[in-house]
Amino acid sequence: MDFSYTDVQQMLQDSVQKFVQKSYDFDTRNTILNSEKGYSAENWQLFADLGWLAVPFSEEDGGLGGSAVDLMVIMEEFGKANLIEPYTAGAVLSGSLVAELATGDIKTMLVEGIIGGELLLASAFAEPGSRFNPGSVATSAAVDGDDVILNGIKVAVENGPNANKLLVSARESGDVRDPLGISVFVVDASTPGISMRSYQTVDGKMASEVTLADVKVPASNRLGEAGAALPAIEVATNRAIVAVSAEAVGALEVLLQKTVEYSKTRKQFGTPIGTFQALQHRMADMFIQCQLARSIVIMAAMTLDGDDSAEEKAKAVAAAKSRIGKAIKDVGQEAIQIHGGIAMTEELDVGHLFKRVTALDLAFGDGDYHTQRFAQL
Amino acid sequence: MNADFTAEELAFQEEVREFLRSEFPADLKAKVDASVRLDKEDMVRWQKILFEKGWAAPTWPVEHGGTSWSHTQRHIFATEMGLYGAPEPIPFGMKMVAPVIMAYGTEEQKQRFLPDILESNAWWCQGYSEPNAGSDLASLKTAAVRDGDEYVVNGSKTWNTLGQYADWIFCLVRTDNTVKKQEGISFLLIDMKTPGITLKPIVLLDGFPEVNEVFFDDVRVPAENLIGEENKGWTYAKVLLTHERTNIAGVPRGKRRLKSLKNIAAETDDGFGGKMIDNASFKQRLAEAEIELKALEYSELRTLAALSVGNAPGPESSILKIVGTELAQRMDEMFVELAGYNCLPFVPEQFEPGFTGEPIGPGNSASAALTYFNNRKLSIFGGSNEIQRNIISKAVLGL
Numbered sequence: 001m002d003f004s005y006t007d008v009q010q011m012l013q014d015s016v017q018k019f020v021q022k023s024y025d026f027d028t029r030n031t032i033l034n035s036e037k038g039y040s041a042e043n044w045q046l047f048a049d050l051g052w053l054a055v056p057f058s059e060e061d062g063g064l065g066g067s068a069v070d071l072m073v074i075m076e077e078f079g080k081a082n083l084i085e086p087y088t089a090g091a092v093l094s095g096s097l098v099a100e101l102a103t104g105d106i107k108t109m110l111v112e113g114i115i116g117g118e119l120l121l122a123s124a125f126a127e128p129g130s131r132f133n134p135g136s137v138a139t140s141a142a143v144d145g146d147d148v149i150l151n152g153i154k155v156a157v158e159n160g161p162n163a164n165k166l167l168v169s170a171r172e173s174g175d176v177r178d179p180l181g182i183s184v185f186v187v188d189a190s191t192p193g194i195s196m197r198s199y200q201t202v203d204g205k206m207a208s209e210v211t212l213a214d215v216k217v218p219a220s221n222r223l224g225e226a227g228a229a230l231p232a233i234e235v236a237t238n239r240a241i242v243a244v245s246a247e248a249v250g251a252l253e254v255l256l257q258k259t260v261e262y263s264k265t266r267k268q269f270g271t272p273i274g275t276f277q278a279l280q281h282r283m284a285d286m287f288i289q290c291q292l293a294r295s296i297v298i299m300a301a302m303t304l305d306g307d308d309s310a311e312e313k314a315k316a317v318a319a320a321k322s323r324i325g326k327a328i329k330d331v332g333q334e335a336i337q338i339h340g341g342i343a344m345t346e347e348l349d350v351g352h353l354f355k356r357v358t359a360l361d362l363a364f365g366d367g368d369y370h371t372q373r374f375a376q377l
Numbered sequence: 378m379n380a381d382f383t384a385e386e387l388a389f390q391e392e393v394r395e396f397l398r399s400e401f402p403a404d405l406k407a408k409v410d411a412s413v414r415l416d417k418e419d420m421v422r423w424q425k426i427l428f429e430k431g432w433a434a435p436t437w438p439v440e441h442g443g444t445s446w447s448h449t450q451r452h453i454f455a456t457e458m459g460l461y462g463a464p465e466p467i468p469f470g471m472k473m474v475a476p477v478i479m480a481y482g483t484e485e486q487k488q489r490f491l492p493d494i495l496e497s498n499a500w501w502c503q504g505y506s507e508p509n510a511g512s513d514l515a516s517l518k519t520a521a522v523r524d525g526d527e528y529v530v531n532g533s534k535t536w537n538t539l540g541q542y543a544d545w546i547f548c549l550v551r552t553d554n555t556v557k558k559q560e561g562i563s564f565l566l567i568d569m570k571t572p573g574i575t576l577k578p579i580v581l582l583d584g585f586p587e588v589n590e591v592f593f594d595d596v597r598v599p600a601e602n603l604i605g606e607e608n609k610g611w612t613y614a615k616v617l618l619t620h621e622r623t624n625i626a627g628v629p630r631g632k633r634r635l636k637s638l639k640n641i642a643a644e645t646d647d648g649f650g651g652k653m654i655d656n657a658s659f660k661q662r663l664a665e666a667e668i669e670l671k672a673l674e675y676s677e678l679r680t681l682a683a684l685s686v687g688n689a690p691g692p693e694s695s696i697l698k699i700v701g702t703e704l705a706q707r708m709d710e711m712f713v714e715l716a717g718y719n720c721l722p723f724v725p726e727q728f729e730p731g732f733t734g735e736p737i738g739p740g741n742s743a744s745a746a747l748t749y750f751n752n753r754k755l756s757i758f759g760g761s762n763e764i765q766r767n768i769i770s771k772a773v774l775g776l
Contacts, residue, residue, distance in 0.1 A: 344754055
């Protein structure tokens, strides 16, 4: 048994750490947040140059191996920096979906585009009535000669405003929750019939509500077999869940660390508030939550990288997201409470980390959703 | 033992309901229901309607324009207001500074300040906390030095709520550095238009500058604005803090929000063909919240009954503050859970007066996360919940 990183993973961690420490402080993040695009295109190109955008892909697809543990290593560091660039949406989720489903030239084109940094993708799965279930798809795909016509509404499409192409889940047959009949199409963001309402999210990312009205795409833009995309969507989503969970682990760790530091310097009643036992115990509990969160994310990442059945993998991921949800609430809320009013302000990074982990709790289903999913699997 | 209202009290309850239905302006009701923030003009307009009715200040004595209501009537009034969604008066004038002026002010000060508070002609704000004096309020440093007929004030205050609207601020200032910290504090009323006062807005996590830092730079205040005796301000402030904690349980608002949770849950898809109201886990937490609210309500009624027979509010208000705020925060989490992805858009302007665009997401769902963030303040302000637990352990348990 050995939980240490390989030399390559260690190097990856060092390189991401170096980047965020040197080039991603709180002020820089605010500048990026308030920029026109809401992310830094230079950073994205840098991620490509450093090979980070190749990490989600296997070597045979032209990537650097594609292990979930590798993704965990990167995402934890991104979480510490409260990074805005859409790594999960653009590289992990969309990249894994392409790797799972696409074949031939279209696959080569998409994978090379993602790895090179010139292709920004967004995955459009969620719908007004689907809540967190990616298998609930009402958006329709009707074959029309050599084309397919898409109609429907997608919500919470992260990276939608900046994406060149969208990966849209749509139904070719069956009723709204039939596991069969769902396909994924690559759609140029500029295709007529696509309209977007774009917004910044509470944690500073860019997202859109996307309406598809008679959007015509060539049938050859379908990734994989008609109507058979749901298992691949689930595989890609599971990897994205490990990514956001690891991101949360990094963010929670920083929240804990900043809270402890603050309690040592903030004086009330003539003494640092960290000397009060009532607060010491609560910070000890925050530490326990962080440790359990880390443990369960490692478990999920290792399970995804292992030989277990698809069901066992799904169960491990549900367990992780469920447990992370609890840690997010406990650690996030305590970090604010122990800081007091100062953490309620936009001027301190603690509040921004709190907003980020709150959004991560919702991403791909909140803790409650995954507890129930775990119980059902 | 009984918790029933008398026939007279029931008649009064009906009178309040009828008044709210006919007099609470429809446009304000619409704003409240849509989670849109009420601006100064809205709040003053409503307060003046209450004034016309003679109901502006239920807690004041009749001689100053109060209502002569019993504690139970006041409770009924506050409950019906909360259930209907009609806002309570902004507390800083009505509930915070006015009782201090009544108890410790001169006749001249009463004549000068109380009528404008009653009629909502003057908006008050609070100058208590400082960057280094939060839970440990008595360590405050803003200094007032006597110079002839004036005090010269220097220093800064923080967490000043809605000071951008204010005409007056009541401040705790240090007038003696040589004695125990509680013994060198005075209570001073300051006109916000006085030269040397500047406000720096503090934007909170929901994007709204609800609070300010207030800087005092050689601000000259007439000595006649001192309340009571110099260096006795801490005693007066403690009275005020007790008033700040009454009605903090928020039972009526809790009931209204619980109903709202049920309504939203009945309309929210669970993603599997059902609605969230039938989701076993959500249902359980909804039930737990409702049960907690019952326990809180009866704790409040017991406190009320004790007040009615003349007992002073004691550490019970700490229980109400802790349980009320933590329950409100649990409900905030449930609103977020129901909203799901729909609470991700950060569009605070959608909930500001005058927004005419099309909202993102169904109903008020995009306000859920903003409220969740903002309401983390509930367990921090008004004496943090840690301070409340200290009060219980010291005052009740004798630890």
